[in-house]
Amino acid sequence: MSYTPHRSKEPVGVTNMIHRLGYDYQWKMLMDELYAQMKMSERDAVNFTDRNRWFNTDVVMAMANDYIVQLKERVNNLNVKKCKGVPYKRINSQNIFVSDLQSKLYNPLYAAITHIKQAKNASQLYTAAKKFNEMRINMRCDTPQSKAWVDAYKGSGAFFTMQNLVRFHNCVAIDDAGNRLDKFQSLAFLSPKAEMYKNGEGWRLFAVLKKMLADNNIDIKKKVSEWRKRK
Structure with missing residues (x-):
C-alpha cells in the first residue's frame, strides 16, 4: 500500500504491486x-x-x-x-x-x-x-492475471491484515454506527464485512482496511520502518 519506487513521489498502488508478481x-x-x-x-x-x-x-x-x-x-x-x-x-x-x-x-x-x-x-x-x-x-x-484471482487476493489480504492488526497491534474497528469496538467485537465485525464483499468485491475490503488504519492513527511507512528495525 505504501511502496514508492525510487524517484517517484506517489506509491505504485496495490493493484500495480500485484501485477508485478507476474502471471x-x-x-x-x-x-x-x-x-x-x-x-x-x-x-x-x-x-x-x-x-x-x-x-x-x-x-x-x-x-x-x-x-x-x-x-x-x-x-x-x-x-x-x-x-x-x-x-x-x-x-x-x-x-x-x-x-x-x-x-x-x-x-x-x-x-x-x-x-x-x-x-x-x-x-x-x-x-x-x-x-x-x-x-x-x-x-x-x-x-494479465485473472480478475477473479486479483479480487480474491485483495480481499483475503485486507481481511487477514485487519485480523492481525486487531490481534497483535492493539487496533480496533469502528462500526458503521460510529461505535468504537473492543478487540473481540472488532474481530466479530470483520467476518460479516468479508461475507458482504466476497463475491467479486474483495477489493472493497481495502477501503475498510484503510479506515481502520486511519481510525487507529497508524502510519504505514512508519510501521514498516519499525518492523524492519526489529528484524
Missing part, C-alpha cells in the same frame, strides 16, 4: 493455498471457512477459463508454419497442426475444468486444480 505467481499461490485448505479442512473449520471464502471452486474455475482465453490469444498470434503443405504452430517446443489445436490443446483443458466444477470437497478441488495446473503452458510474465 504464473497466481497459480503457485493458488496451489499453495488449496493445499493448506485441504489440510485445514480436516482439523480447523473456522480458518478453513475464512480462507475458502476467497479461494474456492468458483475462483479456480474463473482462473482456468481465463487461462484458456489467454492461451488462445497467444496461440492465435503465433506464426503459422507448414509441413508438407499442412499448417501447424509450434507451441512450447511442440508442433501441433492447426486442425488439431482444439482436440489436442483446448479440449483436455476443458475436461480438466469439468473436474474442478465437480469437486465436492477441499481434497478433490486441490487434486483437480493441480491436474489443470500441470497441463498449463507457462505464459509471459506480463500476461
